[in-house]
Amino acid sequence: MRLDFFIAFWVVAVAAMAQQNVGFREGSVVSPQINEDNSVTFRLRADAAGHVTVIGDWAANGGRGEMTRNADGVWTYTTPVLPSEMYTYRLDVDGVVNLDPLNPFTRRDVGNVYSVFYIGGGCGDYYQVHDVPHGDVVTTWYHSDSAGADRRLSVYLPPCYGKEGRKYPVLYLLHGSGGDETAWLDLGHVARIMDNLIARGEAEPMIVVMPNGNFSKQAAPGETPENLAFRPVMTNMLTDYKNGAYEMAFTEIIGFIDNKYSTIPDRQHRAIAGLSMGGFHSLYIALNYPGWFDYVGLFSAGLMTDLNTDREAYRDEDAKLARLSELGCELFWIGIGKDDFLYEANTDFRKRLDSMGFDYIYHESDRGHIWANWRQYLLLFVPQLFNPKQS
Amino acid sequence: MRLDFFIAFWVVAVAAMAQQNVGFREGSVVSPQINEDNSVTFRLRADAAGHVTVIGDWAANGGRGEMTRNADGVWTYTTPVLPSEMYTYRLDVDGVVNLDPLNPFTRRDVGNVYSVFYIGGGCGDYYQVHDVPHGDVVTTWYHSDSAGADRRLSVYLPPCYGKEGRKYPVLYLLHGSGGDETAWLDLGHVARIMDNLIARGEAEPMIVVMPNGNFSKQAAPGETPENLAFRPVMTNMLTDYKNGAYEMAFTEIIGFIDNKYSTIPDRQHRAIAGLSMGGFHSLYIALNYPGWFDYVGLFSAGLMTDLNTDREAYRDEDAKLARLSELGCELFWIGIGKDDFLYEANTDFRKRLDSMGFDYIYHESDRGHIWANWRQYLLLFVPQLFNPKQS
Numbered sequence: 121m122r123l124d125f126f127i128a129f130w131v132v133a134v135a136a137m138a139q140q141n142v143g144f145r146e147g148s149v150v151s152p153q154i155n156e157d158n159s160v161t162f163r164l165r166a167d168a169a170g171h172v173t174v175i176g177d178w179a180a181n182g183g184r185g186e187m188t189r190n191a192d193g194v195w196t197y198t199t200p201v202l203p204s205e206m207y208t209y210r211l212d213v214d215g216v217v218n219l220d221p222l223n224p225f226t227r228r229d230v231g232n233v234y235s236v237f238y239i240g241g242g243c244g245d246y247y248q249v250h251d252v253p254h255g256d257v258v259t260t261w262y263h264s265d266s267a268g269a270d271r272r273l274s275v276y277l278p279p280c281y282g283k284e285g286r287k288y289p290v291l292y293l294l295h296g297s298g299g300d301e302t303a304w305l306d307l308g309h310v311a312r313i314m315d316n317l318i319a320r321g322e323a324e325p326m327i328v329v330m331p332n333g334n335f336s337k338q339a340a341p342g343e344t345p346e347n348l349a350f351r352p353v354m355t356n357m358l359t360d361y362k363n364g365a366y367e368m369a370f371t372e373i374i375g376f377i378d379n380k381y382s383t384i385p386d387r388q389h390r391a392i393a394g395l396s397m398g399g400f401h402s403l404y405i406a407l408n409y410p411g412w413f414d415y416v417g418l419f420s421a422g423l424m425t426d427l428n429t430d431r432e433a434y435r436d437e438d439a440k441l442a443r444l445s446e447l448g449c450e451l452f453w454i455g456i457g458k459d460d461f462l463y464e465a466n467t468d469f470r471k472r473l474d475s476m477g478f479d480y481i482y483h484e485s486d487r488g489h490i491w492a493n494w495r496q497y498l499l500l501f502v503p504q505l506f507n508p509k510q511s
Numbered sequence: 512m513r514l515d516f517f518i519a520f521w522v523v524a525v526a527a528m529a530q531q532n533v534g535f536r537e538g539s540v541v542s543p544q545i546n547e548d549n550s551v552t553f554r555l556r557a558d559a560a561g562h563v564t565v566i567g568d569w570a571a572n573g574g575r576g577e578m579t580r581n582a583d584g585v586w587t588y589t590t591p592v593l594p595s596e597m598y599t600y601r602l603d604v605d606g607v608v609n610l611d612p613l614n615p616f617t618r619r620d621v622g623n624v625y626s627v628f629y630i631g632g633g634c635g636d637y638y639q640v641h642d643v644p645h646g647d648v649v650t651t652w653y654h655s656d657s658a659g660a661d662r663r664l665s666v667y668l669p670p671c672y673g674k675e676g677r678k679y680p681v682l683y684l685l686h687g688s689g690g691d692e693t694a695w696l697d698l699g700h701v702a703r704i705m706d707n708l709i710a711r712g713e714a715e716p717m718i719v720v721m722p723n724g725n726f727s728k729q730a731a732p733g734e735t736p737e738n739l740a741f742r743p744v745m746t747n748m749l750t751d752y753k754n755g756a757y758e759m760a761f762t763e764i765i766g767f768i769d770n771k772y773s774t775i776p777d778r779q780h781r782a783i784a785g786l787s788m789g790g791f792h793s794l795y796i797a798l799n800y801p802g803w804f805d806y807v808g809l810f811s812a813g814l815m816t817d818l819n820t821d822r823e824a825y826r827d828e829d830a831k832l833a834r835l836s837e838l839g840c841e842l843f844w845i846g847i848g849k850d851d852f853l854y855e856a857n858t859d860f861r862k863r864l865d866s867m868g869f870d871y872i873y874h875e876s877d878r879g880h881i882w883a884n885w886r887q888y889l890l891l892f893v894p895q896l897f898n899p900k901q902s
Contacts (some may be wrong), residue, residue: 422557
């Protein structure tokens with residue numbers, strides 16, 4: 121009778137504790153399933169479907185897999201063996217592209233929501249949680265006089281922050297077009313990367329600041345007074361691009377951070393890096409404020425040649441480059457993928473730097489304009505910051 | 512030629528700034544669409560589908576709507592007029608229940624992900640962002656000696672925090688079974704509710720602390736060293752229930768908060784409230800630490816009668832109730848919906864309180880065990896905290 125009792129208790133307990141939206145889902149259908157060899161099996165029950173496809177961001181099979189239907193009506197697909205990474209994917213059921221409904225773990229990227237999973241054993245280990253000391257993550261708002269608005273930003277504080285009255289260096293980390301102050305946290309896994317790098321002794325404890333680079337917006341989509349009336353799609357995101365206002369007003373953010381947190385407010389302890397549009401922003405912030413940053417990182421930078429030189433931020437670019445070159449940077453780091461559509465723009469830019477004897481470190485990776493590269497560039501960039509070997 | 516130029520620029524700019532996952536989606540199909548009369552229209556392009564249903568959490572039509580297919584192959588459904596609230600919903604396409612793929616705004620509730628929207632003009636206004644001063648939201652970790660682990664919690668700091676060396680009262684706000692330290696923020700909209708209440712002068716500035724009540728877990732699903740191997744379903748969440756360890760160890764959390772933040776660390780400036788299992792936890796924390804909380808809130812509390820009295824937390828309950836009654840609370844608030852499956856358990860509990868002359872405030876709402884009620888209870892509870900009229 122013990123089993124009966126247990127079941128009766130269990131049913132009552134589940135009913136009594138149930139919240140509004142309950143997913144039981146302990147049936148036999150599991151998705152995704154990470155197999156021992158690091159292939160991944162996806163499953164979907166879709167009795168009426170005629171055609172189901174997995175669409176993911178792994179290189180193998182172009183990230184696509186045709187699911188096949190077994191006798192139980194469950195659609196299945198197993199990927200080739202995948203390298204260690206974080207992956208995003210969706211399922212296309214007869215033309216409706218949507219989440220894997222059996223996977224509760226998701227991330228929004230610009231205007232779409234994706235299911236996610238991790239493959240460990242390499243860089244993917246840095247993107248997952250381990251039992252190491254964890255830093256704080258703060259969502260806060262600064263007032264921008266030039267924007268005439270309160271604007272939201274994300275801050276990572278290292279695990280030891282606030283414990284010894286110590287002051288910290290700061291990395292400013294900028295998102296790409298279509299992104300916002302949540303992108304480097306949610307898709308870049310900055311907090312986990314920093315926790316893990318610091319715990320392994322591979323990076324200095326530092327503060328990481330992730331502002332919102334869409335200067336006419338106060339915050340991420342859904343987090344502004346427009347609420348859900350503003351939908352994040354790429355075409356909504358271009359109004360601020362090449363405007364120059366964000367770059368020139370960046371010292372407002374630095375002033376806010378140096379005032380609010382225990383920072384070391386000098387050039388030797390300040391870095392700026394960004395992906396795509398954020399790489400473009402990082403370059404022009406560093407060029408206009410050359411005395412502020414000793415470390416600059418351009419990740420798949422969205423470099424442009426048709427800039428409006430009426431804008432202060434983009435005026436006298438050669439002279440500004442020469443000045444930064446003369447001043448020198450402890451690290452000026454450029455990373456890009458062989459297949460990136462910005463590869464040529466970055467090659468042209470490097471030629472310009474070469475012609476003027478500008479010192480930089482160049483990293484060329486496989487693949488293109490993808491988060492896997494930006495996370496991996498961050499893993500390469502952060503350990504080089506703030507002279508860890510000399511401190 | 513100006514239009515040609517504009518289009519050429521636009522195409523180049525979009526391509527150049529594109530991130531990995533691009534959603535253009537400026538087609539004619541929009542979903543959800545909030546209509547002027549506060550009805551809501553959902554749309555889905557699903558050419559091959561035979562049957563599409565909206566499943567939401569509004570009361571009208573039981574939250575269900577059969578979509579119909581128009582000549583363009585777009586499925587459509589319009590709800591009746593909805594009262595002001597935040598709503599969650601999913602679409603059932605031939606038995607596959609999933610997000611609205613045209614809506615980028617989602618929330619996870621236990622093991623499922625839902626699309627969301629808001630209807631303004633009432634309480635829903637408190638759940639949305641307005642151009643008012645915003646407090647900080649912090650994710651931090653405390654060390655629990657009794658759990659032998661670092662554990663994650665969420666903290667809301669009021670907009671004026673840290674600006675005048677001022678100290679603040681603290682509300683400890685506990686989630687239900689299946690929830691975690693993100694639930695009150697993501698589904699309860701605590702940060703927005705607090706920002707809006709404080710801006711309107713309807714609540715005292717206060718710190719709100721949202722711990723994780725699953726004592727054997729360090730953090731929310733996906734945020735522990737188990738990473739995605741632990742799937743949030745209700746049956747995974749019951750191991751800690753009625754264990755009593757979390758309640759007895761709650762002073763560890765208070766000690767951490769009083770040490771880390773500028774609090775007023777006394778009974779008159781400390782409140783505890785929770786929903787469902789969190790109401791159960793709040794009651795037993797208040798009973799075991801009667802000198803610590805002058806304000807107690809039980810929201811649809813998961814009150815149980817079959818408690819293991821070998822556990823210190825649940826021993827001598829009558830004596831503990833009598834002691835709290837004698838001490839008195841500035842506010843002991845009980846809220847429950849008429850249709851809640853815990854209505855009878857709460858009625859029985861109130862009879863017990865009545866029989867011993869225990870003072871409390873009772874609020875009975877419509878509907879059942881749903882987030883709409885918990886948000887509304889919070890809106891009623893918070894303005895009564897910390898004697899705003901006398902301060």
